[in-house]
Structure formats: structure tokens, C-alpha cells
Amino acid sequence: MAGSTPASPTADVAAVVRPTQGRRVTPAREAWRRFRRHRLALGSAAILSAMILALLLGPLIWPVPINAIDFAAQLQGPSLAHPLGSDDLGQDLLARMIYGGRISMSVGIAATLVAVIVGVVIGAIAGTARSAIDMGLMWLCDLFLSLPQLPLLLLIIYLFEASLRKVVGQQFGTFILIVAVIGGFRWMSIARLVRAQFFSLREKEFVEAARALGASTFRQVVHHILPNAVSPVIVAGTIEVANAIIAESTLSFLGLGFPPDIPSWGRILYDAKDYLDVAPHWALVAGGAIFLAVMTINYIGDGLRDALDPRRVI
Amino acid sequence: MFRYLVRRLLLALPSLLAISVVLFGVLALAPGDPFSDLATDPSIPSSVAAALRTKFGLDDPLPIRYLHWLAAMLHGDWGFSFASRINVSTLILQRLPTTLAVIGASQILALAIAVPVGVYAGVRPYSIFDQIASSLALIGFSLPPFFTGLVFILVFSVSLRWLPFVYRTDIGGSGLTLYWAYIRQAIMPVAVLGLFQGAAWTRFVRASVLDVARLDYVTTARAKGLSERVVVTKHIVRNALIPVVTLVALQMPIIFGGAIITEQIFRVPGIGSLLISAILANDTPVIMAVTFVFACLVILFNLIADLLYGWLDPRISYR
Numbered sequence: 001m002a003g004s005t006p007a008s009p010t011a012d013v014a015a016v017v018r019p020t021q022g023r024r025v026t027p028a029r030e031a032w033r034r035f036r037r038h039r040l041a042l043g044s045a046a047i048l049s050a051m052i053l054a055l056l057l058g059p060l061i062w063p064v065p066i067n068a069i070d071f072a073a074q075l076q077g078p079s080l081a082h083p084l085g086s087d088d089l090g091q092d093l094l095a096r097m098i099y100g101g102r103i104s105m106s107v108g109i110a111a112t113l114v115a116v117i118v119g120v121v122i123g124a125i126a127g128t129a130r131s132a133i134d135m136g137l138m139w140l141c142d143l144f145l146s147l148p149q150l151p152l153l154l155l156i157i158y159l160f161e162a163s164l165r166k167v168v169g170q171q172f173g174t175f176i177l178i179v180a181v182i183g184g185f186r187w188m189s190i191a192r193l194v195r196a197q198f199f200s201l202r203e204k205e206f207v208e209a210a211r212a213l214g215a216s217t218f219r220q221v222v223h224h225i226l227p228n229a230v231s232p233v234i235v236a237g238t239i240e241v242a243n244a245i246i247a248e249s250t251l252s253f254l255g256l257g258f259p260p261d262i263p264s265w266g267r268i269l270y271d272a273k274d275y276l277d278v279a280p281h282w283a284l285v286a287g288g289a290i291f292l293a294v295m296t297i298n299y300i301g302d303g304l305r306d307a308l309d310p311r312r313v314i
Numbered sequence: 315m316f317r318y319l320v321r322r323l324l325l326a327l328p329s330l331l332a333i334s335v336v337l338f339g340v341l342a343l344a345p346g347d348p349f350s351d352l353a354t355d356p357s358i359p360s361s362v363a364a365a366l367r368t369k370f371g372l373d374d375p376l377p378i379r380y381l382h383w384l385a386a387m388l389h390g391d392w393g394f395s396f397a398s399r400i401n402v403s404t405l406i407l408q409r410l411p412t413t414l415a416v417i418g419a420s421q422i423l424a425l426a427i428a429v430p431v432g433v434y435a436g437v438r439p440y441s442i443f444d445q446i447a448s449s450l451a452l453i454g455f456s457l458p459p460f461f462t463g464l465v466f467i468l469v470f471s472v473s474l475r476w477l478p479f480v481y482r483t484d485i486g487g488s489g490l491t492l493y494w495a496y497i498r499q500a501i502m503p504v505a506v507l508g509l510f511q512g513a514a515w516t517r518f519v520r521a522s523v524l525d526v527a528r529l530d531y532v533t534t535a536r537a538k539g540l541s542e543r544v545v546v547t548k549h550i551v552r553n554a555l556i557p558v559v560t561l562v563a564l565q566m567p568i569i570f571g572g573a574i575i576t577e578q579i580f581r582v583p584g585i586g587s588l589l590i591s592a593i594l595a596n597d598t599p600v601i602m603a604v605t606f607v608f609a610c611l612v613i614l615f616n617l618i619a620d621l622l623y624g625w626l627d628p629r630i631s632y633r
Contacts, residue, residue, distance in 0.1 A: 040449075143332050145564065146616060148608035150571035151589055155605055156340060158593045246458045250571070253460045254578060254590055266460075273464055273579075277472045284468075287461035295456035302452070 034307035041303020044296035051293060055105060058098035066095045066263065078281060085281045087271065093285060096263045101289060103264040104245055107179055108293075111244035114183025116237045119190025120226075126191065127198025128221055138195070141188045149185050150250065156181050157256050174258055182247045190236050197229035231308035238304055242297040249290050265290050322620055326613050333609045334387070337602060338380050387606070393599030395592075402603045406585060410607070413584030416503050417573050423508030424515055432519025433551055439524055447516065454513025459572045463506045463579035470502060477502055481582040503580045507572050511565070518561045522554040556627045563619030566612050 036042055069089045078085045083094045126137040157177060165173035201207060202225060210224050249266030251257035253273075258264045260271065265286050272283035374382075386392075392402040431451075435444040471479040481499050526532065527550055535549045536542075574586035581587065585604050592600035 143329060143336075145567070146329060146609070146612050147333060147336070147567065148570055148605060148612050149567045150574055151605040151608045152336075152340070154589065154593055155337075155601055158601070159340060242456070249458060250460060250575060254575070256590075256593065269460065269464070276464060276468050280468050280472070283464050287458075287464060291457055291461060294458070295453060298452055298456050 031304075031307045035303050038303035038306055040299050041306075044299035044303070047292065048296040048300065051101070051289075051296075052105065055098055055101040058101075059095075062094055062098065064092045064095040066099045067091060067261070085279070085285070087268075087275075087279075087282055093268075093282065096268060097265070097285060097289060100263045100265045100268050100286070101293075103175075103258065103262060104248060104266070104290070105293070107175070107182070107248045107264070108241045108245040110179045111182040111186070111248070112237055112240040114179060115186040115240055115244075116190055116233060118183065119187035120194050120233060122187065123191035123194025124198060124221060124226065127195040127202070127225075128217060134195075137191070141191055144185065144188050147185070153181050153185065153247070153251060154254065154256055157251065174262065178248060178251065178257060182244050186240055186243065186247075190233060190240070193232050193236055194229055197232065198225055201225045201228055235301055235305045235308060238297060238301040242294040242301070245290065245294055245297075318624065319621065322617060326617055329613055330610065333613075334384060334606065335380070337605060337609070338383055341598070341602065342376055342379070392603045395600050396595070396597045398597075402599050405588065405600065406603055406607060409583060409585045409588050412582060413573060413577065413586060416500065416507070416576070416582060416584060417569060419500065419504045420507035420511065420573075421569070423504060424511035427508070427512035428515035428519050429551075429555070432516045433523050433546065433554070435516070436520040436523025436554070437527060437546055437550065444520075448520065451513045451516040451520075454509055455517070457510070457513075459506050459510050460575050460579060462510065463502070463576060466502050466506060467579070479580060481580050499580075503576045503582055506579075507569075507576050510572060511569060514565065515558070515562065518558050519554065522557050523550060526550050526554040552626075556623065559619050559622050559626065563616050566615045570608050570611065 035045075069091060085093050087093060087096070122137055122141070126134045126141075161174065161177060164177050167173065202220075207220055207224050210220050215224070245265075248257060248264060249269065252264050252266030253270045255270055258267045260267065263271075268286040269283055269290070272279070272286055276283055390403060392406070394400075395402050395405055398405060431447050435441075435447040438444055467479045470477045478499050479502065481503065532545060532549055535545045540549075570586075573584070574589060576582065577584045577586035578590050585607060589601065589604040589608075591597075592604065
């Protein structure tokens with residue numbers, strides 16, 4: 001069957017032929033070669049990079065304050081003064097979208113980092129340890145999977161927000177809380193993936209060889225098993241970023257995420273929803289940005305899955 | 315079969331208990347309690363506040379408070395809503411049927427989209443139909459329900475004026491006009507939730523059909539000269555849908571999350587919008603009860619999925 005032909009022989013040949021030219025085929029280079037074949041993923045990567053660049057450089061090019069109130073310019077559509085229009089207080093939407101994008105993207109990435117770290121650690125422990133610890137951790141995993149996530153997220157934020165804000169400050173408190181709860185409810189799938197990888201990898205010959213050479217369990221895990229288990233984690237992590245952005249927007253959209261003075265994309269959409277009939281551009285800009293970010297990340301995840309799966313010939 | 319059901323029910327109990335511990339733990343760890351207002355109220359002497367705390371057992375050790383709470387919940391005493399001044403259980407029983415109806419209808423819509431489209435795309439991988447269906451599925455599942463909901467309101471209520479965007483329970487009239495009014499106002503919430511789930515499930519069904527379609531027994535069926543229709547419906551689909559059942563059960567928490575958002579956007583009077591209004595009104599007993607009801611529903615649907623799984627796949631024995 002064509003699908004099960006390993007792609008490694010070609011990679012090995014290239015590695016043997018070319019080392020003198022200084023173009024060693026590293027796994028990353030090979031993944032990039034395969035990723036480029038997925039046109040939609042490549043296009044998505046370009047769009048997402050452009051968006052991130054715009055968010056990073058935006059405040060330099062468009063130095064309009066996000067909270068400059070101008071009642072003369074209430075709820076206006078796109079114009080030269082306000083390229084994306086203005087909101088009910090006459091604040092510039094472009095500036096708010098740039099600020100909000102920075103918040104939404106950083107929440108997405110930070111929450112995913114939390115989820116990946118927790119997931120990899122728990123999955124690695126469950127995959128290395130035998131019986132009792134593994135069973136306990138998997139029971140925990142199943143328990144988290146059957147928790148009603150959104151109600152619990154809302155409950156935790158409702159209960160802890162005020163006190164955390166007092167401790168670490170208004171803006172940072174909300175950020176830490178949202179990142180922690182979103183990440184804390186999303187590690188399960190990654191833990192399961194890592195555990196499954198560990199189960200198959202720890203019986204492989206190269207791990208046995210390392211064990212025979214006297215490598216400690218820690219060394220086996222960190223140097224031999226983990227590097228080989230990393231590609232499905234990259235794919236799952238990429239898609240988690242999209243899920244985390246949706247989760248943050250959902251909380252803000254329900255009015256329980258970021259406060260109005262920190263306009264994340266979801267918060268802008270929440271503020272816009274009461275003016276749908278008079279200023280539809282407001283909601284469409286915010287929702288469109290969330291949609292575009294989530295869709296491009298999902299496509300990149302699809303492309304990475306094809307690129308990082310060695311059994312697929314591309 | 316019966317023994318399996320009993321065993322499975324017994325296994326669900328620890329999960330329910332664990333969830334109740336988590337819920338109670340979150341609430342107990344949180345700063346402040348229902349009587350914290352009394353401490354700052356100058357008209358109430360501190361001795362009265364302390365007596366009230368003792369009377370309601372707020373100074374007891376945590377495990378004892380948990381057992382009291384659990385016993386009350388089991389007795390059906392779910393507390394008293396601070397905001398609407400009626401029993402929480404009455405409030406939830408009023409709201410639950412609406413939520414279940416909206417979720418049920420949207421899941422039927424999602425399955426009606428996902429199964430035919432997913433199967434057709436999976437049987438003909440990389441065809442034009444498959445490429446279009448896969449792209450639409452990815453777009454549909456990248457569109458968060460809160461945004462689709464707003465776009466639907468913008469198009470169908472604000473621009474076209476076809477559908478009402480506020481869900482009402484006090485519609486007058488009788489007979490067919492009444493039913494029609496109910497259906498009309500349910501179209502948008504059901505469509506928003508159903509399309510989102512349908513897009514996600516189309517991907518599952520397609521992947522699962524793709525896996526099954528290249529197995530040897532399918533080739534055998536074709537070699538026997540069976541018509542393509544019989545091969546697809548009797549041989550491929552039946553086996554391809556088995557893993558989909560598990561995936562659907564795993565999606566249950568996400569579906570309830572989507573229901574909360576949809577109810578909030580369209581002001582559907584279900585338990586999702588009840589939860590949001592309770593949170594905004596600091597109505598702790600209602601928040602606890604609704605979260606617990608959502609947890610019970612998730613576990614119930616997981617149980618149903620497990621039973622369905624055994625029924626669909628005879629290779630899984632009920633032990």
C-alpha cells in the first residue's frame with residue numbers, strides 16, 4: 001500500500017549525498033519541504049504571519065490611543081480617519097483591534113503552553129510508570145474530560161477574579177486567571193497522545209539499547225523517547241491555540257472575560273452585539289478577525305499533521 | 315446486558331462524586347461566603363453574625379460541610395435562589411426542557427448533515443465534492459457559534475426580517491399558528507448549534523469512512539459483485555459509525571458549552587442562560603446547581619454512548 005511506504009529512505013539518501021555541500025537535511029528542513037506541498041496550509045501560514053506582524057508593528061504605524069473618546073464620531077463606518085470605523089464612544093476600532101489581537105493571541109499561545117506542559121508531564125509520567133500511577137492519572141484525565149468545561153470556567157472566574165486582581169493587579173490578574181483556567185482544562189488530549197506514544201516507543205529497540213547501556217529512566221525519557229514523541233504534540237498544540245482563542249473569546253463574549261478597558265477580540269464583539277442594527281461593521285470586524293485567526297491556525301495544523309507524519313509520502 | 319448496565323452505572327457514581335467534590339472544593343476555596351456582607355454591615359452586631367455562621371455550619375470543618383451539602387443535594391433540597399426567590403430545583407425543572415429540546419434538535423440537524431456528507435466525501439476521497447465538503451467543514455468548525463449567531467441575526471432578522479431573534483415563551487394564539495411561531499423562533503438557535511457540530515462531525519465521519527473503506531472485507535464485498543450502494547450502506551457505514559459514537563460522546567461538554575452561548579445570544583430561556591444570569595447576579599445556589607446538572611448530563615450521555623457502542627459493535631462483550 002502506498003500510504004505505508006516510509007518516507008525516510010529518500011531523506012537518508014539526501015543526507016548521504018549532500019553533506020559536503022553543507023545542506024544537511026535536518027528533520028525541520030524535511031518537514032518544511034513537506035509542509036510547502038499543502039497549499040492551503042502554506043497560504044494560511046502567510047496570512048497568519050501577516051496578521052501577527054500587523055499586531056506587533058501596528059501600534060508603531062497607527063499610534064492612535066484605544067480609549068480616545070470622540071462623541072462626534074460615534075458608530076461610524078470605515079473612513080479615512082477610522083479605517084475600521086468607530087464604536088459607540090467614538091473610539092478608533094483599528095487601534096482597539098490591534099490591541100485586542102495582541103491580547104487574544106497571547107492568551108491563545110500562553111494557554112496552549114500551559115496545556116502542553118501539563119499534558120506532556122502527565123502523559124510522560126503515565127507512560128513511564130506502570131499500573132497504579134498510570135491508572136490514577138488516566139482516571140484524572142477521564143474525570144477532566146467529563147467535566148462541563150464552560151460552566152466550570154465561568155464558575156472559577158466568577159469566584160476568583162476579584163481576589164486575584166487585588167494580588168497581582170487589575171490587568172495581569174485577569175490574564176493569569178484566564179490563561180490558567182483555559183490551559184488547565186485542555187491538557188487531557190495531549191496527555192493521552194503522549195502516553196500512547198510512550199507505550200509504543202518504550203518497547204522499541206533503540207530505547208532497549210539505551211537501557212542496556214545503563215541509561216537512567218530519566219535519561220531514556222528525556223533523550224530518547226520524548227524527542228520521538230514530539231511531532232503529534234506539535235500538531236495537537238497548534239490546534240489547541242485555535243481552541244484557546246475561541247475559549248477566551250467565548251468568556252469575553254459572555255461578559256466574564258476581560259473587562260471593557262482591556263478590549264480583547266471577544267470583548268469587542270460583546271460590546272458590538274447590542275449595536276448590530278446600526279453598526280454591523282463593528283461586530284463583523286471583531287468576529288471576522290477571530291474567524292480568520294482560528295481558520296488559518298486550523299489549516300496550519302492540518303498541514304503540519306501531513307508534514308510530520310513519516311508514513312505519509314508527499 | 316443488564317449486569318453490564320448495573321456495573322456501568324456503579325462506575326459512573328465515583329465520577330459524579332468526584333465532580334461534586336471538585337465543585338464543592340472550588341466553592342470552598344473561593345474567597346468570601348454568603349455571610350461576608352454581614353461582617354461589613356454596621357447594623358448587625360458581630361455576635362449575631364457569628365451566631366448565624368454557627369447556625370448554618372459555616373465554621374464547621376470542610377469534610378463535614380461537604381457531607382451536609384451532599385446530603386441536602388441528594389434529598390432534592392437544592393437551595394433557594396437569591397435572585398428569583400423560588401426553589402432552585404423548581405427553577406431548573408422549568409428551564410431544562412427548553413435546553414434539552416434545543417440541543418436535541420440541533421444534534422439531529424448535525425447528524426443529518428454530517429453522516430451523508432461525511433460518508434459521500436469519505437468514499438470518494440480527494441474528489442471535487444470531498445475537497446469542497448472538507449473546506450466547508452473546516453470553515454464551519456472555525457466559525458465560533460457566538461459569531462455565527464450574530465451574523466444570522468444580522469442577515470435573517472435585521473436585514474431580511476424573516477425570523478425573530480428573541481425567543482419568547484409567552485406567544486399567544488393556538489393550534490398551528492402557535493406551533494409555527496415556536497418553530498420559527500427555534501430555527502436560528504438550532505441552526506447555529508447544529509451547523510457548528512455538523513461541521514466537526516463531518517470531519518470525524520469522513521476520516522472514519524476513509525479508514526474503513528480500505529479494509530480487506532470491503533474489497534471482498536466488492537469482489538463478490540455487490541452493488542456499490544450495498545457495499546457503502548451495509549458494509550462501510552455500519553462499521554465506520556462505531557468510533558464516531560465515542561467521539562460524539564467526548565464532544566458532549568463542548569456541545570453544552572455551545573448551548574450556553576446560543577441560549578445567551580438568542581435569549582432562549584434554558585439552563586444555559588440561567589447560568590449566565592445567575593453568575594451576573596451573584597446567585598450562588600443557582601450557579602452550583604446548574605453546573606452540577608451540566609455535569610450529570612455529560613456523564614449520562616457518556617453512559618448512553620457506552621451502551622450504544624456495545625449494541626453497535628457485537629465484538630465488544632458485556633462483561
